[in-house]
Amino acid sequence: QSSVLHKFKGILYSTMCSEELLNSLDFFNAREDDVFLVSYPKSGTHWVAEVIENIPNVSMSLTSPIELGDISKFEELNMYCKRRVIPTHLSYNMLPMNIKQKQCKIIYIVRNPKDTAVSLFHYYRDNPNLPGIETWAGFLELFLRGDVVYGSWFDHVLSWEEHKNDKNILIIFYEEMKRDLSKSIKKIINFLGINVSDSEINKITRKTSFSEMKNNAAKENCDPNHTICALTTNRNLVFRKGAVGDWINYFTSKQKRVFDELFTEKMKDSELARHFEDSS
Ligand code: A3P
Numbered sequence: 063q064s065s066v067l068h069k070f071k072g073i074l075y076s077t078m079c080s081e082e083l084l085n086s087l088d089f090f091n092a093r094e095d096d097v098f099l100v101s102y103p104k105s106g107t108h109w110v111a112e113v114i115e116n117i118p119n120v121s122m123s124l125t126s127p128i129e130l131g132d133i134s135k136f137e138e139l140n141m142y143c144k145r146r147v148i149p150t151h152l153s154y155n156m157l158p159m160n161i162k163q164k165q166c167k168i169i170y171i172v173r174n175p176k177d178t179a180v181s182l183f184h185y186y187r188d189n190p191n192l193p194g195i196e197t198w199a200g201f202l203e204l205f206l207r208g209d210v211v212y213g214s215w216f217d218h219v220l221s222w223e224e225h226k227n228d229k230n231i232l233i234i235f236y237e238e239m240k241r242d243l244s245k246s247i248k249k250i251i252n253f254l255g256i257n258v259s260d261s262e263i264n265k266i267t268r269k270t271s272f273s274e275m276k277n278n279a280a281k282e283n284c285d286p287n288h289t290i291c292a293l294t295t296n297r298n299l300v301f302r303k304g305a306v307g308d309w310i311n312y313f314t315s316k317q318k319r320v321f322d323e324l325f326t327e328k329m330k331d332s333e334l335a336r337h338f339e340d341s342s
Pocket of ligand 1: 105273291301
């Protein structure tokens with residue numbers, strides 16, 4: 063493996079997520095009003111973060127990912143006065159104990175795995191914080207083996223699915239956001255217990271469209287205080303195509319078959335996986 067990633071408990075992480083920090087997550091002091099924004103990489107994390115940041119008149123601050131940095135992280139997070147919105151790509155098992163005990167609100171964003179794989183493939187190619195890769199075929203093998211950053215998509219989603227009926231967890235689908243963004247925005251706002259008028263929801267919908275966010279990325283670029291994914295501070299790397307079903311341009315029919323076989327095997331008891339039957 064290359065020097066930009068390291069393994070912790072069998073899972074690959076960026077070296078910017080230090081081993082000491084990963085080892086100390088259970089010492090994190092959660093606040094009851096914390097909100098966690100959780101996802102496997104490339105599932106639409108920046109999108110949901112943007113929705114939350116555009117909710118008017120609420121006192122919330124988006125922090126950088128909980129797993130990004132070194133042992134001084136918890137001090138940094140203690141400095142926030144406002145209600146914290148904390149992004150992370152951790153699986154359920156890795157999430158600090160305290161967050162589970164205090165039943166903090168958690169939004170889990172999930173996207174169909176073929177599009178996620180294609181999006182992550184481009185991230186690997188374009189992002190200097192990820193290892194270099196040669197081909198799509200080679201990358202897909204790594205993805206299916208879970209030999210990519212944050213591990214297997216299947217295991218990540220399954221770890222969160224076990225908790226999908228917990229009252230403090232909201233599951234949001236990327237495809238649902240594409241189909242009806244205002245509806246997803248309303249869900250998020252209701253879940254957070256905030257009141258927002260319909261005209262304000264329309265405004266958030268406009269501000270969080272793919273084109274709007276892509277255009278703004280260049281302006282806001284590289285603000286280290288606005289880091290949502292532990293793998294980059296460069297927002298220009300994030301807004302690529304923003305589409306559902308782009309996988310069709312990458313998967314050969316054999317690759318699709320191999321993928322579907324593993325999907326069926328891994329996700330056989332998953333209700334969540336049924337959402338992807340149309341788009342996969
Ligand atoms: P693509 O690479 O398929 O374009 P994350 O924020 O978790 O890193 O996910 C990034 C993916 O979400 C990218 O997918 C990106 O284009 C897409 N995305 C970000 N903002 C979006 C938006 N407003 N509408 C649709 N897709 C968006």
